Amino acid sequence: MTARAPIRLGLNVDHVATVRNARGGAHPDPVRAALLAAAAGVDGITAHLREDRRHIRDADIAGIKAQVALPLNFEMAATDEMVAIALATHPHACCLVPERREERTTEGGLDAAGQAADLMPKIKQLKAAGIKVSLFIAADPAQIAAAKALGADIVELHTGAWCEALAEGDKTGADGEFERLRLGARQAASLGLEVHAGHGLDFDTAAQIAHFPEIAELNIGHFMIGEAIFDGLDGVVLQMREAISRGQAMGERAA
Ligand code: PXP
Numbered sequence: 001m002t003a004r005a006p007i008r009l010g011l012n013v014d015h016v017a018t019v020r021n022a023r024g025g026a027h028p029d030p031v032r033a034a035l036l037a038a039a040a041g042v043d044g045i046t047a048h049l050r051e052d053r054r055h056i057r058d059a060d061i062a063g064i065k066a067q068v069a070l071p072l073n074f075e076m077a078a079t080d081e082m083v084a085i086a087l088a089t090h091p092h093a094c095c096l097v098p099e100r101r102e103e104r105t106t107e108g109g110l111d112a113a114g115q116a117a118d119l120m121p122k123i124k125q126l127k128a129a130g131i132k133v134s135l136f137i138a139a140d141p142a143q144i145a146a147a148k149a150l151g152a153d154i155v156e157l158h159t160g161a162w163c164e165a166l167a168e169g170d171k172t173g174a175d176g177e178f179e180r181l182r183l184g185a186r187q188a189a190s191l192g193l194e195v196h197a198g199h200g201l202d203f204d205t206a207a208q209i210a211h212f213p214e215i216a217e218l219n220i221g222h223f224m225i226g227e228a229i230f231d232g233l234d235g236v237v238l239q240m241r242e243a244i245s246r247g248q249a250m251g252e253r254a255a
Contacts, residue, residue, distance in 0.1 A: 010073055012198075097136040157198075
């Protein structure tokens with residue numbers, strides 16, 4: 001059996017901007033964090049330009065794109081404004097996410113099935129410009145089928161419910177969510193979709209999800225930026241890389 005390519009690690013730098021914006025100045029700079037993470041060995045940078053600009057700002061996206069020699073995964077709501085920014089920025093990929101003003105973070109997956117008519121023309125525009133399209137969805141069979149029907153290249157499976165159940169000590173709930181993710185990854189890959197995962201991951205959960213043979217990329221933000229306070233961003237990148245490789249190797253041995 002040939003060894004799989006290593007799972008790619010994308011760092012989400014939104015919360016560097018959250019800290020910066022708490023004081024309204026220019027420090028800490030998410031572009032500097034992205035450059036440091038690139039030097040430490042991440043494979044991509046993710047940033048979410050929210051409609052309310054609560055963390056990442058337009059200039060951060062432009063700065064990352066101009067200065068960081070890594071693929072930019074531009075997270076965005078499926079709005080005309082964001083599509084126009086994406087077309088002007090030309091990131092490697094756009095990850096379409098649901099966005100509600102009152103939420104603290106992206107709480108649920110995109111309703112790709114229910115919003116197909118609205119999403120289709122936006123996905124077509126992005127793809128026509130040569131930008132890969134990723135849909136951030138729950139590991140739900142109908143949503144995965146809708147992502148395929150919409151022409152998405154990638155699905156990013158929402159790991160938030162699983163991580164939350166684990167954090168709450170709800171073993172039954174966590175096991176159920178993990179099984180949904182496992183089946184979702186399998187379904188998506190069988191449809192020819194590239195499979196990513198993210199939300200709420202830490203060292204342990206990243207290692208566990210890396211067992212799935214279909215996972216090509218993990219996108220992680222809050223935990224890594226928080227942990228960088230204690231270990232430095234480069235140290236955290238190294239530890240996360242090790243956790244993911246360990247998980248991937250265990251998955252391969254079990255297969
Ligand atoms: N992937 C997507 C699509 C997200 O919206 C987020 C959160 O912004 C992440 C990954 C990263 O989640 P976390 O910050 O919890 O690691």
